[in-house]
Amino acid sequence: KAGVxxxxxxxxxxRGQQVTLSxxxxxxxxxxxxxxxxxxxxxxFLFEYFSETQRNKGNFPGRFSGRQFSNSRSEMNVSTLELGxxxxxxxxxxxxxxxxxxxxxxxxxLTVL
Amino acid sequence: AQSxxxxxSHVSVSEGALVLLRCNYSSSVPxxxxxxxxxxxxxxxxxxxxxxxxxLVKGINGFEAEFKKSETSFHLTKPSAHMSDAAEYFCAVxxxxxxxxxxxxxxxxxxxxx
Numbered sequence: 001k002a003g004v005x006x007x008x009x010x011x012x013x014x015r016g017q018q019v020t021l022s023x024x025x026x027x028x029x030x031x032x033x034x035x036x037x038x039x040x041x042x043x044x045f046l047f048e049y050f051s052e053t054q055r056n057k058g059n060f061p062g063r064f065s066g067r068q069f070s071n072s073r074s075e076m077n078v079s080t081l082e083l084g085x086x087x088x089x090x091x092x093x094x095x096x097x098x099x100x101x102x103x104x105x106x107x108x109x110l111t112v113l
Numbered sequence: 114a115q116s117x118x119x120x121x122s123h124v125s126v127s128e129g130a131l132v133l134l135r136c137n138y139s140s141s142v143p144x145x146x147x148x149x150x151x152x153x154x155x156x157x158x159x160x161x162x163x164x165x166x167x168x169l170v171k172g173i174n175g176f177e178a179e180f181k182k183s184e185t186s187f188h189l190t191k192p193s194a195h196m197s198d199a200a201e202y203f204c205a206v207x208x209x210x211x212x213x214x215x216x217x218x219x220x221x222x223x224x225x226x227x
Contacts, residue, residue, distance in 0.1 A: 004156070033214070035217075042217060042220055043217040043220075045214055045215065056214040058214075090156055101159045101162050102147075104156035104157040105156050106154070106155055106156045
């Protein structure tokens with residue numbers, strides 16, 4: 001059974017640019033969550049999508065957005081990149097209930113110069 | 114609101130010694146609790162989870178955790194540390210009513226000394 005796949009694994013951008021990250025969940029999982037991981041802030045919840053609808057949202061500015069497609073694949077977009085956006089962005093898939101575990105991808109490491 | 118506190122951002126143990134990683138949570142409803150492990154340049158891997166069944170939960174790689182409601186704790190233990198246990202460990206809490214929104218602790222980096 002394939003795991004959660006995130007692309008790209010590494011990318012470098014400059015301030016002001018935008019970036020799109022992709023996540024393919026485990027087959028059959030309808031929930032996709034995104035987290036930002038930094039050394040200073042730890043793991044911070046960005047948003048969760050379930051059946052193409054955003055179900056939960058963390059405290060991030062509107063520059064951070066996401067969407068989910070009918071096949072459950074998800075993308076997140078960050079516009080007008082800032083230096084502080086440099087982080088490991090983790091995607092996690094799940095069945096959709098808080099009682100179940102999340103399965104994480106290996107992450108997309110974004111560096112903003 | 115839910116939150117998770119992991120006491121000790123860095124823990125060092127000798128190989129073969131007991132591993133104890135502390136986690137305390139706050140939640141207004143019965144929580145679901147998880148421990149994840151992260152190796153360098155990798156995502157998070159589930160070690161174990163508590164979802165209101167047995168209070169002593171056994172996970173992978175010899176780890177276990179005990180849910181203590183009176184202490185709002187969910188500490189992770191392993192009787193004998195191996196070198197391969199060196200990693201970052203995260204405690205997390207979720208509530209069914211919030212879907213899949215997990216709240217993570219700040220993590221504990223475990224070093225195993227040979």
